[in-house]
Amino acid sequence: MTMERLQRYSVIREKNPRxxxxxxxxxxxxxxxxxxxxxxxxxxxxxxxxxxxxxxxxQVTGETGCLEVINSGSFSDLDDRTMDEIASVCCAKHIRELHFECHWINRGAIPKARSRFRGLGVTLKIKTGVETFDAEFRENVLNKGIKETDPAKIAEPFDECCLLFGIAGQTKAGMIRDIETGLKYFERVCVNIMNENGTEIHPDPEVIRTFRSEILPVYRDNDRVDILMNNTDFGVG
Ligand code: SF4
Incomplete structure (x- = not known):
């Protein structure tokens, strides 16, 4: 895998431009x-x-006043100089809202980061991968590492969540329940559709067909829901 060839900068112009x-x-x-x-x-x-x-x-211009930083892990996995650079760019380019990712196990790093950026006039929005609120599927099949089962408690440290659909065993009712639970407890929900990768979990075409024909049309225009049919749909990766 040649990571340096990845596209690392993009601008999202629809829904929550950033x-x-x-x-x-x-x-x-x-x-x-x-x-x-x-x-x-x-x-x-x-x-x-x-x-x-x-x-x-x-490459960040500040044109939307909003920046999302992703890093295949949690923001707390970024080195100190990169965090300082992000802070400088926010100040120089008048970024007012900064989105980071964070796994459940790193949630302890969030309050300090919120307060650091608040001091710069920047509001942090922290997104976490929940994948599904069906705790048994999440932990026994996906091995997500979130022991908490109560969606309200999972949401507490975070602002936004990712869900993962398109896997055998998922149903229309379950996917809708997940999106509605996400919308109830989080400001925004990002639905990722499973793409083929090197793991043992494969996309299930039937589940994806159900999502595409019966769920996508309902949420496509919802400003609080991002839907990534491919994991490069945001223009990076
Ligand atoms: S999906 Fe899981 S293993 Fe992969 S980067 Fe996120 S927390 Fe880590």
């Missing part, structure tokens, strides 16, 4: 989700990562 950057960090600390191979973008070379990240962040 610039988006894919940065490099030391990699997800969980690394056990059964459906995921994203964490292969992690690297132990902090200096090299910082240089990549600085170059990517230099």
């Amino acid at each position: 610039e988006i950057v894919l940065l490099k960090g030391r990699g997800c600390q969980w690394r056990r989700c059964a459906f995921c191979d994203y964490y292969l973008d992690g690297s132990p070379d902090e200096e090299a990562d910082f240089l990549v990240n600085r170059e990517v962040l230099a």
Whole structure:
């Protein structure tokens, strides 16, 4: 996998317009989700990562006032100099809203980050991958690593959630329930459709067909719902 060839900067113009950057960090600390191979973008070379990240962040223009940073893990996996660079870019480009990703196990890092950026006049929005509120499926099949079962408690430290659809065993009713639960407890929901990757979890064409014909039309125009049929739909990756 040649990560340097990844597209690392893009602008999302519909629904919650924002610039988006894919940065490099030391990699997800969980690394056990059964459906995921994203964490292969992690690297132990902090200096090299910082240089990549600085170059990517230099492309941010501030045109929407909003920036999303993703890094195949949690924001707390980014090195200190990259975090400083993000803070500088926010100030220089008048970014007022900054979106980060964070796994459940790293939620303890959120309050300090919120307060650091609040001091710069930047509101943090933290997105977490829940994948489904069906705790048994989430933990026994997807191995997500969220022991909490109460959606309200899962949502507490976060602002936004990701859901993962298109896997055998998922149903129309279950997917709708997940989206509605996400909308109830989070500001925004991002639905990812399972794409083929190197893991043992494969997309289920029948579940995806059901999503496409019966659920997508209902939520397509909902401003609080992003839907990624392919994992590069945001223009990075
Ligand atoms: S937390 Fe995210 S990056 Fe880490 S293994 Fe799970 S899906 Fe992959």
